[in-house]
Amino acid sequence: MADSDNNAASGAELTPEQLEALLAVRGEIDRLDGEILQRLAERARCAQKVGEIKRGPLYRPEREAQVLRAIAERNPGPLSNEAVQRIFREIMSWCLALERPMKVAYLGPQGTYSESAAGKHFGGAPDLQPQQTIDDVFHAVEAGAAEYGVVPVENSTEGAVGRTLDLLLSAKVSVCGEVSLRVRHNLMSKASDLSQVKRIYSHSQSLSQCNDWLAHHAYGIPRLPVSSNAEAARMAAADPEAAAIAGEKAAQHYGLPILHANIEDDSNNTTRFLVIASHDASPSGRDKTSIVCSALNKPGAVHALLQPFADKGVSMTKFESRPSRTGLWEYVFYVDVEGHRNDPAVTAALKELAERAAFLKILGSYPIAAI
Amino acid sequence: MADSDNNAASGAELTPEQLEALLAVRGEIDRLDGEILQRLAERARCAQKVGEIKRGPLYRPEREAQVLRAIAERNPGPLSNEAVQRIFREIMSWCLALERPMKVAYLGPQGTYSESAAGKHFGGAPDLQPQQTIDDVFHAVEAGAAEYGVVPVENSTEGAVGRTLDLLLSAKVSVCGEVSLRVRHNLMSKASDLSQVKRIYSHSQSLSQCNDWLAHHAYGIPRLPVSSNAEAARMAAADPEAAAIAGEKAAQHYGLPILHANIEDDSNNTTRFLVIASHDASPSGRDKTSIVCSALNKPGAVHALLQPFADKGVSMTKFESRPSRTGLWEYVFYVDVEGHRNDPAVTAALKELAERAAFLKILGSYPIAAI
Structure with missing residues (x-):
């Protein structure tokens, strides 16, 4: 049989004592798995009971967030908090799906x-x-x-x-x-390695997000900001002395080999998504509220609009202005604040804001992402 | 506050008795979660012990397959076997990653x-x-x-x-x-609905895979086989009276609205992937063995080549011929059989095959996919 040596599964070199110890630990794992399985079944039956008590959607964002936070707080190790949260995310997902899949x-x-x-x-x-x-x-x-x-x-x-x-x-x-x-950001180029690279293109934000890495590994190579990471990849594809910093899809699209992967300084560099539904969430204890509002276009109007949050001690986590497409106002403002719209300080601030704003829509209150 | 009524979280309409019952069940869930968490920690410590005993890769495909099958066999419900297997897949994944991520x-x-x-x-x-x-x-x-x-x-x-x-x-x-x-297969067209569709393009295999659906919903509309599903989508994009059956990416690529999603008759319609490594797997009890071999190009040679499997009662689950690119043989044959290469019948059949074949390479034995 040709090549059968290549195929030998490793791990066959255990001594009899090691094998015995291994089997004992595996027996222990099997016992624990049985106990976990039993409790998963009990948990699923509890989820069914919740379904019998409640009408309306079984999925409660605030409850899930609370469970995931509690899991992290009670986690004795050695699994990381991320690990136990991911496992419980899966457990809750399947328990919820018992009634019918969402x-x-x-x-x-x-x-x-x-x-x-x-x-x-x-x-x-x-x-x-x-x-x-x-x-x-x-x-x-x-x-x-x-x-x-x-x-x-x-x-x-x-x-x-x-x-x-x-x-x-x-x-x-x-x-x-x-x-x-x-x-994730990647350095990509047709050059064989970084020593052949004479210039690095990327969006200015991406360049600054890789600043530490570039300072260590690409010291002295000019960094040239362009309009987008995709444009940077396009330019690097046409210039063998250039590299681009961009996502992996751009590398694929322009046929650019990735010289160095995941070079961003901050591993928390993220894209944010919103979950939309017919209703928002009840308070979970650690929430955000998103609103969109508009002010009359006169000097100081925006500052005055946001004054109620400052007055009530409500922290703003995001402020974004955007030209209005309706023609009724020049700009609309997307604001995220900490807290639930039912929290007294937030309720009071929103009430005052409603009196000042030309337009106000509360987009919803929801738990701050738990994982 | 405009629109605040739209945002009222549902589920606030519980009676005090219902609320009490709900809180009791949630308390029970919290208790179970604590017990599961405790056992996850013990299981993770067991995984660490396995790492101390064994050298070489901790990931053992045959062991994971056995655990997942045992979970399905021991599953008391109400969670589905898929649900408990997916949850344990996640548990094993994070336990393994304790040493270092694979x-x-x-x-x-x-x-x-x-x-x-x-x-x-x-x-x-x-x-x-x-x-x-x-x-x-x-x-x-x-x-x-x-x-x-x-x-x-x-x-x-x-x-x-x-x-x-x-x-x-x-x-x-x-x-x-x-x-x-x-x-998944989808029916896509620029036509507003199926009644406007005069012809349906797709690969012949895809057409036959949607036969039941087409018989019920598109009776009498001519079905025209083309070279690929992507080609079908391209043709439908150029012809508003045509529809194509293809995957969702084709719909996206050619800007074709999906009129009906997931129309395949067999929900087990699948794409198969292989996991490759420096070693194959030890026996798990339900395994496959993949080989590639070649025969001299004379009448009956292929039949003779495969005779040992029939003789030893080894089932073939796949047979695929492919022109050889090396020039040494005209064709090579990719064969999957049931059983592990260490199973006596498979061992014996492979030994005989090795004597008959111009070339034989055992690609590996591995557990049949458990989930």
């Missing part, structure tokens, strides 16, 4: 970051429904074809996703959750 | 079916490394840059993935696992 629309096709975000937020059980456009995701949720939708809202390198913001302004949906996904 | 190369970019297959087989913990080509996946495993690689090998609609087969013939890697992913 339908979650996302910006397709299959295999996009939005699909990864939907999986991260809802686990493996839901029926994920890819949609061709962001509009289609909103329509699916508005029409009830899907209970939840997942749409990108901001990207560390590319900025806000305008279409999502525009649709949030007008659509009859609420925001009931957020998801963050890590974004 | 490196798994796959055919990128991120978001391909190969990535989904890698996630299905290895869970969420490993360090997934996208590669630009199938060759790169093989190189990564051969060079030790990744311990495992995931490559597509056959597609229900498009047939074998030739490059993977060619590389298996020559590369110094073994097959240590398989993964199946469901493939």
